[in-house]
Amino acid sequence: MSRIQDLAGIAPDHLPRTLRILLENALRHGTASEALRNWEPGATGELEVYPSRVFLHDTNGVPVLVDLAAMRNAMVALGKEPALVDPVIPAELVVDHSVIADVFGRPDALQLNVAREYERNAERYRFLRWGQQTFRQLKVVPPGAGIMHQINLEYLARVVEERDGWVFPDLCLGTDSHTTMVNGLGVLGWGIGGIEAEAAMLGQSVSMVLPPVVGVSLTGALPAGTTATDLVLTITETLRSHGVVGKFVEFTGPALADLPVPDRATIANMCPEFGSTAAYFPIDHQTLDYLTFTNRPPAKVALVESYARTQGLWHDPTANLLYDEHVTLDLSTIVPSIAGPRRPNQRIPLTDTKQAADHELPPGPRTADVPGHGAVVVAAITSCTNTSNPAVMVAAGLVAKKAVERGVGSRAWVKTTLSPGSRVVMDYLREAGLTPYLEKLGFHLAGFGCMTCIGASGELIDDVAQAVREQDLTVAAVLSGNRNFEGRIQPDVKLNYLASPPLVIAYALAGRIDIDLQTEPLSGDVYLRDIWPEPAEIDAVLREVLAPDLFEHAYDDLFTGDDRWQKLDAPQGETFAWGNSTYLQRPDYFSKPTDDLNGARALVRLGDSVTTDHLSPAGAIPRDSVAGRYLKDLGETELNTYASRRGNHEVMMRGAFGNVRLRNQLVDIEGPLTRGPDGTTTSIYDAAMAYQRAGVPIVVVAGKEYGTGSSRDWAAKGPALLGVRAVLAQSFERIHRSNLVGLGILPLEFLPGEGDDLTGNDPIDIELHDDESATARSAGRTYRLRVRLDTPREHDYYRHGGVLPYVLHRLSEGHIL
Template sequence: MAPDHLPRTLRILLENALRNGTASAALRTWEPGAAGDLEVHPSRVFLHDTNGVPVLVDLAAMRDAMAAQGKDPALVDPLVPAELVVDHSVIADAFGRPDAMRLNVALEYERNAERFRFLRWGQRTFRQVKVVPPGAGIMHQINLEHLARVVEERDGWVFPDLCLGTDSHTTMVNGLGVLGWGIGGIEAEAAMLGQSVSMVLPRVVGVRLTGALPVGTTATDLVLTITETLRAHGVVGKLVEFGGPALADMPVPDRATIANMSPEFGSTAAYFPIDQRTLDYLLFTGRSPQKVALVESYAREQGLWHDPSANLRYDEYADIDLGAVVPSIAGPRRPQQRASLADARSAVEPELPQGPRTGAVPGHGAVVVAAITSCTNTSNPAVMVAAGLLARNAVERGLTSKPWVKTTLSPGSRVVVDYLGDAGLTPYLEKLGFHLAGFGCMTCIGASGALIDSVGAAVRAQDLTVAAVLSGNRNFEGRIQPDVRLNYLASPPLVVAYALAGRMDIDLLTEPLGTTDSGEPVHLADLWPDPADIDAVMTETLRPELFSSAYSDVFAGDERWQRLDVPEGEIFAWGDSTYLQRPPYFDQQAAPGDLIGARALVRLGDSVTTDHISPAGAIPADSVAGRYLRDRGVTQLNTYASRRGNHHVMVRGAFGNVRLRNRLAQGVEGPVTPGPDGVLAPIFDAAEAYRAAGVPVVVVAGKEYGTGSSRDWAAKGPALLGVRAVLAQSFERIHRSNLVGLGILPLEFLPGEGDDLTGEEPIDIRLGDDGFATAYSAGKKYRLQVRLDTPRETEYYRHGGVLPFVLHRLTAEPLNRQEGNG
């Protein structure tokens, strides 16, 4: 039934639509340039704890709302399987010592016991929810190495594993031939309850990979190059599908590294086809031979097998030559800001102010955080072994990390420490300070902990511009560590090299990293491992039983997890917790329509990230959220991410990034804005004052509003502040969807318009019936596209968001409790 030229991603979506009875004519008869709507029914929903807790909080609140209407609360029960991995809660407080992980895990349980008990309640109460407890690794690496089915078997059907997750890096599993992408937590809740995910039929970009990586380059260098290239091409909201002759020699871990950073280059997904390397990886990581045989036969039968001679057609095309890739870093504020290692020093210099540079003590440009972190790279044995070998070579020459560098190792799987240990590389990493700090996202998501005490004090006292180097996927300002202004992405071996150098204003290709005991200079080239050595270590130490052992009982948890008291009852008993509170989304009335006399709560520029809108890191004691908690006797403030089950805290943290640049507060960095009286105040206080005065508020922004994480609190927070609409020059895909899901109207300026809307004057917004709105402010008129992209989204907005819509459906027409095929 599928046209022979149909891209594999659309082939999977066509099968999904046909099986669920929602296939549109545009999809059935697809040709390049086709337009239409799409209803997607995921085979499973994938969650992590900081987005998963609010998802389960909302479901628990929906049960309360059902009971209040005299309905059976048990009707609120997911129909679609959901897996939740606890990987966002552990913080790198302890580091550089043998017991760092033990101390960090103990603190994790101390801080998060309430949340963990709630997760166990959710697992017991909701039939289809399974929880991977803390300490197993990072969700996407666990998905890649263990959870992903590739082909699903359920209720007599066989169909593609289509995984939608509440983390934007759910795309990592695309490297295994599984189509999946990130969605907002609100959409995830609806999908778990059997609702389809509504979207516009995406354009598909065929990317042809040619050549081979030069010696001395890594998969990290490749993905940073792809990120830069495809950001420039423009792939936001599109599906990227990789092909070309380079695939034949590209291992699955390299593919997964590329697919992981799909959100950074902007695409909805970054798909690699199934081939022999896929099958080999599945077998090697412990999938059964019968399962792998099913994957192969299904892929060949359904046109999902990689056939280089297939004449697939795409909406757009791009070419990337792996032979042109060079060693690189990216930063200091965006993943697409790639600089070759040869140009790195000259790229860093303009970021450093006048003043003391780093010598015997840290100055401007000092590297104060060096973190081997994130599933992006720790899932790739080649770069992890390279880091270990570089550490060995450095130690053997007498080099050490600089004393002001906070060094951490936080891999995404227990397999990593097993093969590094078996290879004898762990002691060398530890001699450079890279002790195991925990299995979780940690520094990559901003759970990096405090700097070394004396270093942090010096940074603050001297207002030093210092840097973090991490093997992660994001480096947005204010994300990694609040005292760190510059953040650079690099491969694990380069993270080690920068820890040795201790500064960013160095040319690693020409300047020595240090000297031997005899005074001989040691350069990066002297330490860089030979590819044959990397391959030899991988061959000797990587074994299938490492994966079988790591995942033998992944849902069980350790003794601490098992000892947690599990709350009883089908309805959750809310108390006075500062972590968990019943949210107010079902108590509010929808108010769609024109906005007259609105004021801009904030006026923001381009590339505002969800980290700017809803920070995830440590809650500052002097912030509005920090004061709220301290007023209630809380001394352990923890992180915003850990408090996402408490809307009182999170609304006070909205737009709380210390690096926020609000044009209505010129010259002041951070979460302040003028209130109705024109006086600068914390954004939360200003929003409350506008609410008390009966004045509606909006957000005005530039291009790429909402880039970054699939953070539903970046929509929930503004919604609870009273934001009714966001006027932006363009939106990132997931965040626009989240806004609709919370009943906030996304309005997009026509091309070339909007720069002169200052937000300083009142704004009137009138909605037309042609899909456009008109805004009037300061005597000027602006035409904006109403970004309700599908009929389903219009329904969501009319009801005040996804949750009220789903509640209405549940109370009006109870769902069929039989599990669907998809």
């Protein structure tokens, strides 16, 4: 019989559910739990969290496995067994980040894009197969199954785990910031850096400070004509404004009773965009209905209910739970919206979109019969954020059907793609008879993967790209994704907007962003209101086509892969045979840099809200970039994307700060440029190498919200390899700060009101006074700094030069992590 770590009589009755899960984790693993046992609003403390599993995707997972493989080599060099480096908890890796929307708008787009995916990535995929057969607890979901978070939601998530004689909550930490999507199913999880993931896989706890918990009470009901996308964009705007960075968000309120799991998952998915660590929905009847709907075994559904009720995790509207902060949102106030053009929290009511677009567009020709300023050149139904939600996908299909029936088509300059997060989506759209209408508008299936949402959008239509470049047009992308940062979606596109799938269709029909969709026709005399489906229409289709056997069919051979995957010739052996690959190279993160930070120079001086896309882009490698020239010099003609090259540190360090939209205040030119030691403008990579040769330590100076965005560990690895020793910023995003520590880069936070006038033009002397405070002196000014090593474990990591040297040291000495 399995046992539970009973919380009765230990957990305070008012303890938020997220903290109950962490208390159970602490008690079962024997770590400090006093801060949770005695919790009251405002409590502080430190926690050691042991995830039940680690969740990865290929572009972050490949470097994780590269590091583990390198640790095996390092272990051999120490005279130890390489198998000492082996995950001790389950790890699941989904290959979803590598397929690119090269081909679109034609029936064979899927087949051609998958063929190109294997051509580009066969070497990486062989390495993943090596990892799968070498590391005992690693499972790999091959390409073509869908997007990791949607697969997690629909199939992988346990909610309640039963293992090794225990029953306990599924606590999932992943190398993608949108791991939080599974919070919508009552699973506590969040994004961590790849370095932390490696340590967790090897049995190391994840160190964190006790997060404040924000109770968000949802009331009312969504009005007809609005979608879960409109709701999440409003929540993102509201909570980003409230301030939830470093906090847990826990949803409560009477609206939960009628809020289905797909809507909850859409909200939880965008947790990184509103800034919190987690965005948790409690387990209730909606959870059980979804588990049944997605074909989970009845015994599993019963176990989830029984455990949740026993441990106080079941949603009880009468429970008097306490929170550090409170926010209330009335769902009846939600209106149709989009968000953009540069941040997910820039919500724009649909009634105001024309005026907002006009403000962004320069003087010159607007879009009419040919693309001009404001042309929508990318319209993508993409991302697990929305494709996991059958209601908005069916709504998109119905909009397409009505548009075709009214004789309206997509504009010729719009690149239209459909890339859902699981095979289930295409099955129910096909069953509903909606696929032909989507295809008539150019929304042919382009692939099962992240694609446009992560910038794997491919090239624009040739003559459109030529017009954009020659005329310097300001054009737009509209996508059903979760991020729209500058330079992320497509290099030629300056304006990026997030929208629900049916609105993506509408903008493809209109072909321009500077339109009032509520008062202007899409085409001819057809208005959006003429083709927008009623809620009853959507519900009728959902009742007709959705059934558990769809999920049984989609997931019956999840880990098998197609013939291409099966035929890959995977290397053998306990250690990986490194070669002359331009995709996979053995890294060295095991040497500790000097502690001297006197006379440091700023490699870059950045402003506010610098994203991980600025620090380490994921999209196509420009041929004229430093990384592009390096690859061409090696004889490479297919440069591929930065995301695909994350197993090669030589490429990635050359791509650090490589975003074409980077604004470095040390120079007057946009892009990956800076001032070198001799004062001339040069590439950031070349300047860093020059500083290294001269023995000069380098730092980054930045404003607020440094590291906004994803869990991308290369946003810290790249700077670390360039020699960056510290980052001085006015505030940090949570995951990126952890990644900096994990790479041995010291995060230093200016005290309030300081740092604006530190230009970075002069040498900077940094002095650490103790474990918590430091000062920086430059140009006759002194700046006070807080040392952002937040836990004793993080101090250990920094003293060793990062997580990997620390873990290697522990393993080599025979410590069980």
